[in-house]
Amino acid sequence: MRKLALRNLLRNKLRTLLTVISLVLALVLLCFLTAFLDLLENTSAAADNRIVVRSAISLATPLPEAYWRRLETLPHVTGITPLNWYQGTFKDDRPENFFPRFSADPATVFEVFSELEIPAEQLAAWQQDRAGFVAGKALADKYGWKLGDQIFIKGDIYPVDVNLTLRGVFTVPAVPSSERQVFFHRRYLEEAMSNPGIVGTYFLAIDSPDNVAAVTKAAEAMFVNSDAQVRAETEKAFQLSFLEMMGNVRLLFTAIGLAVIVSILFIVANTMAMAARERTTEVAVLKTLGFSQGQVLSLVLLEALVVGLAGALIACGASALLIGVFSAGLEKVMPLFGTLAMTPRAWAIGLGLGLLVGLFSGLAPAVSAARLNIVDALRRVA
Amino acid sequence: MKIPFKYNLRSLFVRRGTTLMTILSIAFVVLVYVGVLALAGGLRVAFTASGDPRNVLVLRDGAKTELESFFDEEKRRQLAALSGVAKGQDGQPLASASVYIIQILKRTDGSESNVSLRGVEPAMFALRPQVALVEGRRFEPGRSEVIVGQSLAKRFPGLRLGNDIAFGRVRFKVVGVFDAAGGSFNSEVWGATRDVSDAFRRGSSASSMVLQTASPEAAARLVKVIEGDQRLKLKPMLETRYYAEQAGTNAQQFVILGSILAVVMAVGACFAAANTMFSQVSARAHEIGTLRALGFRRRNILTAFLIEAGLLGVIAGVLGAVLALPLNGLTAGTMNAVTFSEISFALRTTPNILAGGVLLAVVTALIGGFPAALSASRRQITALLRER
Secondary structure: OHHHHHHHHHHOOHHHHHHHHHHHHHHHHHHHHHHHHHHOOOOOOOOOOOEEEEOOOOOOOOOOOHHHHHHHHOOOOEEEEEEEEOOOEEEOOHHOOOOOOEEOOOOHHHHHOOEEEEEHHHHHHHHOOOOEEEEEEHHHHOOOOOOOEEEEEEEEOOOOOOOEEEEEEEEOOOOHHHOOOOOEEHHHHHHHOOOOOEEEEEEEEEEHHHHHHHHHHHHHHOOOOOOOOOHHHHHHHHHHHHHHHHOOOHHHHHHHHHHHHHHHHOOOHHHHHHHHHHHHHHHHHHHHHOOOHHHHHHHHHHHHHHHHHHHHHHHHHHHHHHHHHHHHHHHHHOOOOOOOOOOHHHHHHHHHHHHHHHHHHHHHHHHHHOOEEEEEEEOOOO | OOOOHHHHHHHHHHHHHHHHHHHHHHHHHHHHHHHHHHHHHHHHHHHOOOOOOOEEEEEEEEOOOHOOOOOOOHHHHHHHHOOOOOOOOOOOEEEEEEEEEEEEEOOOOEEEEEEEEEEEHHHHHHHHHOOEEEEEEOOOOOOOOOEHHHHHHHHOHHOOOOOOOEOOOOEEEEEEEEOOOOOHHHHHHEHHHHHHHHHHOOOOOOOOEEOOOOOOOHHHHHHHHHHOOOOOEEEEEEEHHHHHHHHHHHHHHHHHHHHHHHHHHHHHHHHHHHHHOOOHHOOOOOHHHHHHHHHOOOHHHHHHHHHHHHHHHHHHHHHHHHHHHOOOOOOEEEOOOOOOEEEEEEEEOHHHHHHHHHHHHHEEEHHHHHHHHHHHHHHHHEEEEEEE
């Protein structure tokens, strides 16, 4: 039985090959779409015991520096650090030269972001140099920066340009994609603008994830009657809010994915139908020999499933390989806040849909082969 | 002698099941291509409809967007007094400051996004004649009233006509809904400059200034004048350029996505077309042999099968384009990557995009069909005729 199905597939090698290739291409596409969506929704870099406090109006509106001391008084808060998105332009406007640049507080930033690791003497050197900066290792490697090197960033959001000296390089063993950022002294920026005392976001470390909800509520309540109300949320919710602003990305991707699947279903179903039609006489002979309806059905179905499985396996293997190559290339032209990877969901989509396409495409020809009337079939000339 | 076209048409029809499935698989490729590019097309239209070639937009030097820009009243007075600025019917310069702010609001589906709020001066309406009220009335300065672009009014329940809504520390009343002829202002809330800056304690600083001149040439001259003035330290640019850049930044991602998808899917569909054409050829070996025996040449056979493949492509392309047509006019919203705020736009399946889709289908079918057509024309008559 099984042998017969495999032999049938090899009968028209070209056709089987063409079908598998088109199935592979479609599945690779779906794996990429899924991996990309997973990257956008990826919040693994978010700590579950940190909350973000920002202006309730929007991220473009800063909070007063005075909130720092007040937020510190909240129970369960073990650390607090301000971060301002400085942005600016490094070298030129090309996307490959874009990376996050924050003005930060050197005394507290590495305490609150405890997953960031930096040698103690480098941290001390940075803390002592107001015009110093620290960079993630991936970024320092990309530009070949060494301690003592100077960089110039032109301001855009802030009407101030900065000249910075590299004092330290940090690593983030858990999330290497977080190594693509730069921190410099917030006092440098503040003084250059004659001390407006503004903070973009406060990051609060909480003693336990269980207390996060309570602190979030308390932080918002603290400023509810003040001029600058705040929004407090978990780091994860904060990251997801960016995706939410982009509108319905998931719907767009799902719609595209569906069209791809429908298209590939037609392709594979077409091949299966062609294969089955050519063998009408043969199926009749098998039935004459005593093969049951069920056996004929499973014979044709098996053939389709093998095509589906082969396509799925090749596609997933190829995707895993290609995604690695692609994401390395992508990081050069368009740095993302993460690394594109073949996620479990991408594996599931690739394998599952491959098999489903095989099953559905084989169904109609299998049923009609099983129902075939021997006498009619033998009389008919293919 | 050429093989009659009717032969091709009928041959496709004989194996209509196979033909239909191949057509559908290619049609869906076209559908995806047209759909994604319609997003890019819609975004482009929304931004290009916003700029006027006679207008000059002025930002703080160093700022890239209105969101980052601010400068004081004194500089705005100097700008409005420049000689290149046109005068309105009331004799006042056609110049308006904007206080541009973004604020988080809830969409109808409960998700959140930043919404653009723009404080404008009365001259703004004279400057932008395309902005027309569709419901209610204009805001009155000093009374904390706003009018809302009609895309926003639909997507954000808080912005419906008659609603009270908090912007900053003040509650505003929505007194009108306007349409800006499909432009990106449809995704903005407008109020009076003073009311908006008070609500956010912005003092007398504004984000940008738009100046209207008599002609596009005069606008280019005015840009030079402002650029040359070292005391102002401002960045003037043609308004059309400002919006074209936003169009580019925002549409580009969809163009890239659409192109990658189209190419990969088309290659896949190419193989499907190859399959179909190969099976056509093998099923019709006897027929081909007969045609050859009748005196048709190898190149006639090649052409005939290519025409057949092309025909398959044309039908698939047109079908895909027709399937994509209902997408035209659908509204979608996304984040304007430049100002970080909600931008609503209508999908546009422009003739160019549709034609591109049909072309994609034809090329796909031709490339897919070529190997089969070639093999059909290469085979020996005797071998062909021997087949059943």
